[in-house]
Structure formats: structure tokens, C-alpha cells
Amino acid sequence: MPDALLDRAARSVPARAAALRTQPGLVVALLTLALVLGWALLPGVFASGDPLRADPAARLLPPGPGHWFGTDEVGRDLWTRVVHGTALSLQATLLAVGVGLLIGSIVGVIAGYAGGWADSLLMRLVDVLLAIPGLLLCLAVLAALGRGTVEIAVAVGIGSVPGFARVVRAEVVRIRTAPYVEAATASGVRTLRVLTSHVLPNAAGAVLAVAGLQIGTAVLAVSSLSFLGFGAVPPTPEWGSLVAAGRNYLATAWWISVLPTSVVVATVLAVNRVARAYARR
């Protein structure tokens, strides 16, 4: 891998900054992600109010200077609720990708490294998971586990296992036959150590690229499931449930549903843009 190392060293910080200047779209995407991360980590800085405080005098106000995103049917400030709901939505998303990455990697490594019947059996199992429509698979997991943000994350994570398992397996099969892995095996390095210090580090690049693209899909899946009503219990703000709460006021107060939805769309667009730039590196 010396070529890759040299290549990486050559791409210094100023060089990367120069590359960014030619891609305004990527810059916007990175700034959007930074903003959303800021909402998740320091919600109080971006919206100092209380997301649960209702003000009966300010019910169903349209977006304006006092309330950037307007207010909902009991007079809660929607901007504050979206900002404070970010942490929950992002946690669920990252947990979902983490679950998929972990289980998918274990399945993929065993299948790719062991080969033979273990490989066939595991990959057939993965194919079967793909034959169950994604949302229905998630709903089956939710039927077993019950409602909640963590449960949604686990459900979406299990749904993404097939994708991860396939990529990891393909990478492991490719790397397993590389000369340096054969040399390590021949010189008596134990299997577990070959995997952790030779195979996994070299598979990481391709797998992380897939994980990046999976984040956008997971944001959509998590918000869809909480839109259907399986997420956080009502007064707690969370992107998908905010959208669902506004459904009944769509005719008179479009902003309650549409603005949280556009936050979801902007996040997914930004994540996908950054993930594609990372994958193309």
C-alpha cells in the first residue's frame, strides 16, 4: 500500500482547501452538516427557548421574525422544537448505521474469510433478508421490540445488514488473496490478528464509503418510521414525529409539517453530497 500512503500524504490541507473552492456544492453541504451537528450537540445555542413550553396566545402563528418556523397548535415554537429534536433523530440514525455496520461486518468477514459452506449459508441468509421489503422488515422488528427511538434505530440497522454484509464480504475476499495476507498467514500469524491488522484496515475505506451513503438512507428510514408513529412519545420533539403532528393542520398551517420535512431533505442532500465526495476520493 505504499502508493496509497504517498497519495494520502500528498493531499495536504491547502491542497484540499483549493479542491473545495472548485466545488461550491460540497462547501454548502459541509456547512449544512456542521449546522445540523451544532443543533444536535448545542441546541441551546441555536434556540434558547424551551421546546415543550406552550403559549396559548401564540397558537398556529405562521413563520415570521419572532418565530422563524412558526408555532404549532398549542403555541410551541417550531424552530426550537426542530433544533431540540435533532439530537434524537441523529442519534437514532447513527445508531442504525452502527448496528448495520457491526452486524454486517461480522457476517461479511466470517463469510468472506471462512469461505465454503459458511459463506454460502450466510450469503443465502442475506439474500433472504433482501426478499422482505425493507419497511416491512423494520416494522416486524418494531412489532417484536415495541415503539421507541432506540427500537427504530435497531430496526433500521437490521434492515441495512444485507448491504453492509455484501460489501464487507467482497472486500475480504479481494484482500484475503493479496500477497501480504498470504505472507502473514504463512509466517504463522494467527487468524484473528491477520483479520484485525491486515484485512480490516484495508477493507475500511470501501466499507466506510458505503456507511456514509447509508447515513442518508437511514435518516429517511428513521423519520418515516417515526412519522408512522413508532418513535418518541408525543411531547418529545423528533423530526419524523413533528411532521406527523402537523398532518391534521395541513390545510390551515402548512409549516408545521412542511418545515421539519425540509430540514430532513436538506440533511439527506448534504449527507449524500459529502458521502459521494468521500466515496470518489
Next chain:
Amino acid sequence: MIPYVGRRLAQAVLVLWAAYTVTFGLLYLLPSDAAEIMAAGGDAEATVDPAALERFRARFGLDRPLWLQYVSALGGALTGDFGVSVRSGRPVVDIIAEAFPPTLALTLAGLVAGALLGLLLSLAATLLPDGRLQALQRFLTSLPALGIAIPTFGVGLVLLQIVSFRWGLLPAFGDAGPRGLILPVLALSLPIAAVIAQLLISGIHTQSSQEYVTTARAKGVGRLRLRLAHVLPNALLPALTMTAVLTGELLGGSIIVETVFSRPGLGRIVVSAVTAQDLPLVLGLVTTGAIVFVLVNLLVDVVHPLLDPRVGWRRA
């Protein structure tokens, strides 16, 4: 041809059995006690009286060992009996048969509309003459990336808000004949159309640089004819396979669209079954989804060799 179709059919049956088994495993092994959550009816706080729980177990056969429950459930499923819904006591098959037609109609209409819209967008994005319309072309090419980022419920809600409430053009809720189907189908098909258009646009670009295209151009084939008669058929085949894969997305999308537009169908049944943790009904619904997915893919597998002579029936 017949051995090929027979082999595919056997594979499909095997996949369905495995999907049923995996779902059964998820539903009955993940919860600490399947009987307890069902008896509680999806209310995590509720505590069930132990004597009532025992009666419940005996009534639904949940007091038997799990493997025995699985064997009898599978035996029933093979003869078309998916047991009874825990909540309503009605046979699962009856509930699904009742709610299935509107969902199937919505899904199929979404599939056709998604494929057509995707095709139209990809043609518009690639057929425009080079030069003056470059900006429009770039805009059209970037549309699919946007379409993929919008959740189905978002498309549905925005359509409802603008077309039904602001313009008052189409009915907002319920099943009001073909006019009531327009918005739900549009909401369902736009994300699918985005995926298909993305695949077709990249396919058309890849095919355009192939040697047969250069040859055809050298022989004087016109621009439009070249694109429609030479490039497009070759770019369409991967999209056909993708469309079959997208059936799964469509079924999930139907559940969401039915919720957005308050339409009757499987969506309402699925959401209430999952909320109430009605496991036999959920198992029946997931199996129904898998059957539709496997059948559509089987159909495409059988049709594909007819359209592409390179994919022989003897192979795969």
C-alpha cells in the same frame, strides 16, 4: 425454457420459506416473552394478570415449545391458514384479503407511473440538443439526486397541501375513485422515478460511448433515431431489473402514502398491527409483502431472456 422457469420457481418457493422462517424468528425470539407483549396489546406499561396470561397462552397455543409453534404455523401457512389476529380474533387471511386490493392497485399504479416518469425525465435530460440548453440539461440531470433525498411522506404532504388545499383541484382524503388515486400515485412514484431516471441517465451516457453507436453514426443514423432505437433499448435492460428490486420500496411506500392520504388498505392494517404487537397478523403481512416481491422478481427473471438474447435461459 421450461427447466429454467421450473428452477426459478423452486428457488422462489425456497426464498419464501426462508423469509417466513426469518420473520417468525424475529417476531418470536426478539421479545423476552411473545405471549406477554401480545396479551398486553402493545401497551408497554400494562401488566397482565398471570392467570389471564396462562389462559391467553393456552388459547393461542403459545404454551407449546417454540419449535412446535413454528412447525404448526408453517404447516398452516402452507395450506393458506395464517392463524387468527390476536386483537380482533378474525383469521389473518381474511383481514389481508380484504385490505389487499386497494394496496395492490396503488402499488402497481405507482410502479407503472414511476417507470414512465423516470423514462421521461431521463429522455428529457439526454435528448436535449447540446449547446444553448446546457443549463436546463444540467438541471434535469440533477433532479434525481433531489428526488432521492425527499421522504415519501414529504412528497405526499406537499402535494396534499398545494394541490388539494391551496388549489382545491383534487380530493384530499379517502378513496374517491380514480381522481382520488392521482395524488397518492404521484407521491408514491416520484422517489421511484428518481432512482430509475438516475440509472437510465447513466446507462444512456455509458451506452453512447460504445463502438456500435460510433458505427451507427458513421453510417449516417440521425441523432434522435440513434438515441431511441440504438442506445435506449440497451440502457433499459438494467432499469428493468432495478424496477423489480424497487417493488419492495414501493410496498413500503404504499404503507406511508396510505397513512398520509388516510386511504384504506394494508397500510392502516400494518400500522395498527405493529402498534398492538399482533404478531400473527404482522407475520402474515410481512409474508404477503415477500410474496409480492418474489413474484415480481420471478416475472422479470422469466421475461429478461426474452428481451436480451445474451441472457440465455440455460445460464444462471
